[in-house]
Amino acid sequence: MQSPDLITMSxxxxxxxxxxxxxxxxxxxxxNGRITIDNExxxxxxxxxxxxxxxxxxxxxxNDLFTIKLETPFISEIELAKSKSKKANIDxxxxxxxxxxxxxxTSCAIELKYFxxxxxxxxxxxxxxxxxxxxxxxxxxxxxxxxxxxxxxxxHTHYFSKESYSDLTKDFDMRDGKTYSANTELVYRTETPxxxxxxxxxxxxxxxxxxxxxxxxxxxxD
Numbered sequence: 472m473q474s475p476d477l478i479t480m481s482x483x484x485x486x487x488x489x490x491x492x493x494x495x496x497x498x499x500x501x502x503n504g505r506i507t508i509d510n511e512x513x514x515x516x517x518x519x520x521x522x523x524x525x526x527x528x529x530x531x532x533x534n535d536l537f538t539i540k541l542e543t544p545f546i547s548e549i550e551l552a553k554s555k556s557k558k559a560n561i562d563x564x565x566x567x568x569x570x571x572x573x574x575x576x577t578s579c580a581i582e583l584k585y586f587x588x589x590x591x592x593x594x595x596x597x598x599x600x601x602x603x604x605x606x607x608x609x610x611x612x613x614x615x616x617x618x619x620x621x622x623x624x625x626x627h628t629h630y631f632s633k634e635s636y637s638d639l640t641k642d643f644d645m646r647d648g649k650t651y652s653a654n655t656e657l658v659y660r661t662e663t664p665x666x667x668x669x670x671x672x673x674x675x676x677x678x679x680x681x682x683x684x685x686x687x688x689x690x691x692x693d
Contacts, residue, residue: 478531482567482577483617485529487691489537489565490579490620493521494689502682511585514624515541518583519563526565536570539563545580547609559606564616580616582607588627594640595665597630601643601657607692608672619692626685645688651675 480488497518500506508514519541526537543564547557561580568576582603586596600623607619623645625631631647642657657669673692680687 477529482575486565486567486577486579487618489522489526489529489567490581493518493525494622494687496521496525498680498682498687501684508585508624508684510587511583514583514585515562518622522563522565526567529567532569534569534571536568538566540565543580545610545615547613561610577617578615580607580610580619582619582621584621584623586623586625586627586630588625588629591627591629593629594636594643594659597636597640597643597645598659598665598669600645601669601671602666604671604675604690604692605669611692612672621688621690621692623688624685625687628686631679631681631686645677647677647679647686649677651677 477485477488497506500517500521501508506517508517519539523539526539529535530537541563543561545559545561547559562583563581564578565581566576566578584596584600584603586592600621603621607621610616611619623630630645633646635641636644639660643659651671651674653672653674654670657671659665659668675690677688677690680689
């Protein structure tokens with residue numbers, strides 16, 4: 472029997488449910504060898520397919536409309552840290568709405584990262600992950616998106632449980648069990664920094680999921 476709670480959820484709640492269920496299915500398929508993630512492109516392809524299927528299953532009314540887009544252009548009023556311009560492409564965007572009431576549209580921006588052990592760009596990768604969070608906070612604060620999701624996958628324990636990082640780059644730390652407090656400045660202290668200091672608006676707790684193929688971190692930006 473269909474849960475009545477799922478029927479009465481707001482579009483935002485349904486979108487969050489779609490992301491959660493899709494993420495759980497993604498990890499289950501990876502763990503059981505149904506799919507393999509070996510780079511960022513395959514990550515985007517596999518996850519977007521699952522999102523599409525699960526999203527369309529959450530169209531309960533004849534007027535419900537689920538949409539998904541890849542590499543969606545975003546234009547900001549201020550320069551974005553990642554692109555160093557006012558333009559960016561969002562990896563995946565999803566939305567739910569009542570097709571008869573356009574104002575009901577609720578949307579989510581999703582950024583994905585996949586760090587391969589064989590392509591070891593350290594410590595730049597860790598900085599780039601935090602930059603994605605900066606961008607996601609910008610997408611949400613612009614009110615063009617109702618919330619954001621960041622998902623990082625890797626086959627390398629370096630990001631998940633390395634004992635320690637260099638004093639020069641230790642600020643950029645997403646290891647399992649670590650936390651970030653809003654407005655804390657993160658500084659890349661090498662002689663030639665990969666990028667300028669970063670401050671995030673929100674608090675974050677980094678709690679990873681482990682599969683037989685690697686490690687995955689999912690964060691909500693609300």
